[in-house]
Amino acid sequence: MSTIKEFLSSDHGKCDELFATMEEKATKSLKDAKKACEEFIKESERHFQMEERIMFLEFETKTGMTQGPTAMMRHEHSQMRSLMEQMKEAVEAGNKDKFFGLSETLMILNQQHNMKEEQMLYPMAQQHLSADSDRIVSMMESMIVE
């Protein structure tokens, strides 16, 4: 089974692919991108919840750090959720300029967020939670999005 770090990092890659597909479709027509946009948002939400409801909780319980990095990551998730909402509205309104302006911002926000997680938080989590790694990964895999 993959480690927490491998599992969540590869999930970032999956979301990046969906993001690229969404933008590719949106270049042709925003209407065509609607489904891809929904799919990207759905997968991103799933990723956020896997972290917020499972991994972050485990990390916080183990380390006692509730106001540290995980709080910051939760905050950035909320920033991204807000951008995704606005992107959905831009797709509905057929506003291509707005959509690409938002997707550009989301892209950079998302990438710098992922980088912090992959280079700092995940290795730290893996180190603290290595004994429970398999259990946590399987919980994340089987999680139902709320």
Added chain:
Amino acid sequence: MDFNGLSIDQAPPISAPLRFFLAAPLFALFAGFLILFSDSGALMSRYSMESIVVTHAITIGFFGFVMLGALTQMLPVLAGAKISNVKFATKYSHLLLFFGLIFMLMGLLQNNTLFSSIAVVSLGSGFMMILIPIAVAIKSVTNFTPTVKSMANSITFAFLTVFMGLFLLYSYSTNNISELHATIANIHSVLGIFGFAGILIIGVSFQVLPMFYVAPKFKTFCKKRVVWLIPAGLILWVMLNIFNDTYALVAKLWITLFFWAFATTVWKKLNKRRRPISDVTVWYWRSASIFLTLGAFLWIFDEYFKHEYIVMVGILIGGGFIMSIVTGMLYKVVPFLVWFHLNAMGYIQIPTMNEMINKNLAKLQFILFIASLIGFIFSFYEPLLLEISAVCFIISVAILEFNIVAPVLIYMKIKKTEPDFDMKAFATKES
């Protein structure tokens, strides 16, 4: 493990990088005017005072300012390293470098030894005030990725470049030019361009190309080797240059080979990128790739022509490669920082990144910049082209400054209004 980069209130304040970004085009503007009013013959020699002043207005004033500003921002994100006392370090180093550089440029132009002496002290302390905290921050990094390694190498070369530069400037301030002056100047320029700027750009591109454009990642093999193969080539070149000049070409070929490989890789990665957008930043990466290839080959070619083409090499690599990349990145970084800091303060209704900078103006800026570079190169054969190229360059840099100021004004305007949300609850000091 250091989590400082993960906390917004410990990330550098927006003023840290912005003060450097806003000042940079002003020095490029100065360089443009100096080219416009200089004799074309004087600019064709790398050792004329005009050439030295233009070069340093661009290399310290533009590249140096943008790269140092960007490092304060990139270190927490790319390396998880926090620069201690970043506000103090950036504020005062910026002041010292800004006025130090003005004194240096004026001192050299007017052969004013007092100005040059002030510049030695001011630039020396300004560089140390920012380079030392950066070096200390890098030293604290535990996850030493190829990007962090390249940053460490780049900063080492920055120290060497600065020390040599200070020695050279001190020579002018005392009117005591040593026999080794030309050799040191040559080493100083190569280490500054390829060692500091070149290695930093390569290291950052490992992260930035996949990140901004969803381009394929660089191969681990390349990343791991390149970060020490280029410095090794540079050290070899320095040694040969001092002790056995006849074989210096071997090391030159070594360095060129890797930079050319990098240029080709960038081009190929961009072709395979998953993001369909083709904005001015992509154009800048592509132009950088072309100019770097041409510049690298001309650098070798120049060896057989008694260094007749060295100024042209400088234009291709300094202007075409480094300035292209640095300008392109400013177009991404400045609007993002404005958005990011405003959003973190609780503002929701913020213009998107694309709305902050007028796309057409950015395109015009790019076209004028590239036209000016091509003009500068051909002005070696047709001096009349120099003036028109200088005018293109000046307008292009003025537009660039406008394009940086525009998002900053948006930031200042929105900051005066009430935030949509009170974000104080998110302020975390724990790490």
